[in-house]
Amino acid sequence: MRFPVVIYGPEGCGKSAWLRQVAVVLKKQDFDVIYVDVAHKEYIAYTDVREVIDKISEVIADITGYTPIKLADLIILLANQLLKKWRKKRIALLIDEVFQAIGVDKAEVYVKMLLNIIEYPPADYEKIIAIVTTSEGVSRAKIGRHLWAWLMSMWNMSESGFRELYEKIPGPKLSSEDVWRFTGGNPRALSQLYRSGWSIDLVIKEIIISRNLHTFIHSLSESERYRLLEAIKDPDTLLQQERISLLNKLIELNTVVNGITYREHDL
Ligand SMILES: Nc1ncnc2c1ncn2[C@@H]1O[C@H](COP(=O)(O)OP(=O)(O)OP(=O)(O)O)[C@@H](O)[C@H]1O
Ligand SMILES: [Mg+2]
Numbered sequence: 300m301r302f303p304v305v306i307y308g309p310e311g312c313g314k315s316a317w318l319r320q321v322a323v324v325l326k327k328q329d330f331d332v333i334y335v336d337v338a339h340k341e342y343i344a345y346t347d348v349r350e351v352i353d354k355i356s357e358v359i360a361d362i363t364g365y366t367p368i369k370l371a372d373l374i375i376l377l378a379n380q381l382l383k384k385w386r387k388k389r390i391a392l393l394i395d396e397v398f399q400a401i402g403v404d405k406a407e408v409y410v411k412m413l414l415n416i417i418e419y420p421p422a423d424y425e426k427i428i429a430i431v432t433t434s435e436g437v438s439r440a441k442i443g444r445h446l447w448a449w450l451m452s453m454w455n456m457s458e459s460g461f462r463e464l465y466e467k468i469p470g471p472k473l474s475s476e477d478v479w480r481f482t483g484g485n486p487r488a489l490s491q492l493y494r495s496g497w498s499i500d501l502v503i504k505e506i507i508i509s510r511n512l513h514t515f516i517h518s519l520s521e522s523e524r525y526r527l528l529e530a531i532k533d534p535d536t537l538l539q540q541e542r543i544s545l546l547n548k549l550i551e552l553n554t555v556v557n558g559i560t561y562r563e564h565d566l
Contacts, residue, residue, distance in 0.1 A: 300417065300426070300427065300428050300429070300449075301417065301449075302414060302417070302447065302448050302449040303410055303413040303414055303417065303429040303430070303431060303447070303448045303449070304428075304429065304430045304431070304448065304449045304451060305410060305430075305431045305432075305433065305439075305442055305448045305449070305450050305451070306430065306431070306432045306433070306451050306452075306453050307432075307433060307434070307436070307439055307450065307451070307452050307453065307556070307558070308432070308434060308452065308453030308454065308455075308556075309434060309454070309455065309485065309553075309556055310434045310487065310553060311485050311486065311487025311488060312434075312453055312454060312455045312456075312485055312486070312487075313453070313455065313456060313486055314395070314432040314434070314453060315336060315395050315396075315432070316486075317453070318334060318393050318395055318430065318432055319334060319343065321334075321391075321393055321430065322334040322343050322345065322391070322393055325345075325391045325428065326345040328389070329389055330345070330389040330390060330391040330426070330428070331345065331346040331347075331348065331351075331381055331385075331387045331389065331390045331391070332344065332345040332346065332390075332391045332393065333346070333351065333355070333374060333377060333378075333390075333391070333392055333393065334393040334394075334395070335355070335370060335374060335393070335394055335395065336395040336396060337367045337370050337371055337394060337395065337396055337397045337399075337400040337401065338367065338395070338396040338397075338399050338400040339396070340359045340366060340367075340370065342355050342359070346381070346387075348381065348385050348387075350380070351377050351380075351381070354373060354377060355370070355373065355377075358370050358373050367397075367400035367401050368400075368401050368405075370400075371394070371397055371400070371401050371409060374392055374394060375412050375413070375416065378390060378392055378416050378427075379416065379421050382416075382420050382421050382422045382424055383421040383422045386422065387424070388423075388424050388425040388426070389424070389425050389426045389427075390424070390426075390427055390428070391427075391428040391429075391430075392413065392416075392427075392428070392429045392430070393428075393430050394429070394430070394431045394432075395431075395432050396432065396433060396434075397409060397431055397433070398431075398433045398435050398438040399433065399434075399435055403435055403437050403438045403441065404441075406433075406435075406438040406441050406442055407441050407442055407445060407447070409431075410431065410442050410445075410447050410448045411445070411447050413429040413431070413448075414447045414448070416429070417429065431448075432453075434553055435553065436550040436551070436553060436555070436556060436557060436558075437550060437551055439557070439558055443558070450558075452556070452558065452559050452566075454484070455482070455483050455484035455485040455486070456484040456485075456486055457484065458479060458484065461479060461482075461484040461486070461489070462475055462479070464486060464489065465478055465479075465489065468489075468493055472493075472497055473492070473497045473499075478492065481499055488502070491505065510552060510553075510554070512552075515548075515552065519545070523545050526542050526545055527545065527549075530542075530545075530549075530555075534555065537549070537555070
């Protein structure tokens with residue numbers, strides 16, 4: 300890999316689940332793998348270097364100072380040590396939700412630090428894989444203005460995979476067509492629906508409360524509210540000059556995913 304990969308996807312689409320699987324796949328290919336969920340202070344390390352595990356556990360256990368930043372910094376340090384001190388040739392750094400935890404303002408610098416490991420490694424290596432995931436749409440624009448990372452979008456589950464998951468849920472339930480339509484294949488939305496006894500109204504109310512959308516709606520002008528109503532029917536209507544500020548507000552709220560300009564497989 301020539302660049303760190305930054306993966307954007309809506310909340311609950313399966314980024315963490317996927318990244319954990321990546322860890323297992325790369326372990327089988329003889330990588331020393333460090334996976335950290337910076338926001339939730341969880342980690343998986345597949346390495347025979349005891350020091351790596353000890354240091355991560357130490358930082359997570361330490362409650363003085365702001366752990367996420369220390370943890371994010373530690374990954375860079377450990378990557379350098381794995382290459383230089385331990386002469387590892389294949390390393391993978393899998394960093395989950397880092398921007399949320401260290402602050403979107405530090406997203407660019409962090410990606411640059413990962414790129415530096417790839418471009419100016421402290422020792423020879425065979426392969427370095429660095430993957431960062433985020434649902435923060437705001438960080439996308441910040442990273443996108445540099446040529447420091449390969450930005451990729453992730454969407455929810457495929458219809459066949461989602462249906463398989465749906466079939467595993469016991470008891471009476473909404474039809475699979477309805478569930479697919481309401482969730483768009485988002486596995487967390489599926490579990491929300493299940494937990495609420497398949498009440499779509501209840502899930503919608505939960506979303507309104509948790510994101511404080513009620514207050515948000517009242518912060519909008521009359522014309523913005525009308526435009527929002529249109530956008531719910533067709534999100535592409537937001538791509539008009541006088542609607543971009545509304546679009547940006549929705550990105551900030553993580554209710555809209557932007558930047559999938561070309562619907563092309565390679566992108
Ligand atoms: N392919 C899958 N099959 C079955 N369940 C899945 C799959 N992908 C994700 N899930 C489940 O869906 C839920 C949400 O997934 P996950 O936590 O990976 O989402 P996320 O994109 O990391 O969300 P967030 O942005 O909030 O961190 C989890 O309970 C996870 O186990
Ligand atoms: Mg996650």
